[in-house]
Amino acid sequence: MPELPEVETSRRGILPYVKGQVVGAVVIRKALLRWPIPADLPQRLVNQSILDVTRRGKYLMLHTNKGCLLIHLGMSGHLRILPSGHPFQKHDHVDILFRTGQCLRFTDPRRFGAILWATDPNQHPLLAKLGVEPLSRQFTADYLFQYSRKRTLTIKEFIMDSHIVVGVGNIYTNEALFSAGIHPQRAAGRISLQRYQQLVIAIKVILKKAIQRGGTTLRDFQNSAGKPGYFQQHLQIYGRQGLACLQCKDILREIRLSQRSSVYCPTCQR
DNA sequence: AAAGACACCTGGGAGC
DNA sequence: TGCTCCCAGGTGTCTT
Helix, strand or coil: CCCHHHHHHHHHHHHHHHCCCEEEEEEECCCECCCECCCCHHHHHCCCECCEEEEECCEEEEECCCCEEEEECCCCCEEEEEECCCCCCCCEEEEEEECCCEEEEEECCCCCCEEEEECCHHHCHHHHCCCECCCCCCCCHHHHHHHHCCCCCEHHHHHHCCCCECCCCHHHHHHHHHHHCCCCCCEHHHCCHHHHHHHHHHHHHHHHHHHHCCCCCCCCCCCCCCCCCCHHHHCCCCCCCCCECCCCCCECEEEEECCEEEEECCCCCC
16 A cells, blocks of 8 residues: 555654653564564563654654554554554464553564564664655756656656655556656656656655545544545546546556566556 | 575465 | 465565
8 A cells, every 4th residue: 555645654654643652561562573573572671651643754753762563564564543452363463552552553464574673763773764755845847857867767767766756656656657648668868857846846846736635545543533545536647557548548468677667658658 | 796596484376 | 265376566585
């Protein structure tokens, strides 16, 4: 599920239930996620107050005075707020129980997600090399243009590389390239500054709209508004291979780049 | 330094 | 019904 808008939706969903809460216990039912959950996580977290919940790329960070809990949702992860003692199911791997009796539950069928501890998140190897935030002022056409010179990889792969820009996954890269009229297979180093300007605007607009609509398919949290994401109703190209382009009626095509499905309009995208 | 293949894992759907 | 195969919103790591 989670690209940046879904992670941001998760952050906003849990924030009011988690911020200021004191951890009473941590239950780890399955420690084998992408990396093992550190065995000493409970002793690090218990009695700590959650000062804030922030996001860096697709990582959620729960801050305490002693360090920071990192949560990555992988391909299939999600978080819910539940009353403690709520029955758990097969893929409910971790519960963080608060003194108030509420529980932050991490569920992830594919276990590509991660739960890690960082004493100093800025020094953590997974975070230290991440690229710019797409909704920040640092994400500019000039940045992409300079960074891409002499690069021969495709623009699709370039945008999806988290060392360049974080959070823009397969769905939103497809959408943004369509919106900017750029063929996904075009070499990143052969795109003009002007076209990068269009692409940067497209990425920012699409991500903001997706956040406004609660992401694309993320299930919502039991205790927040109780709504799923609605952005899938606004997808212009992702998943529409073989159907007519919404702009020109040409038939949308699909290719695979880095084992990821890429849909494009052969007329609108060059 | 950069490109490409491969790894991790489960569930759902298509096809036989 | 059941089996096999392929696909899925991610990304670090190893080999060329």
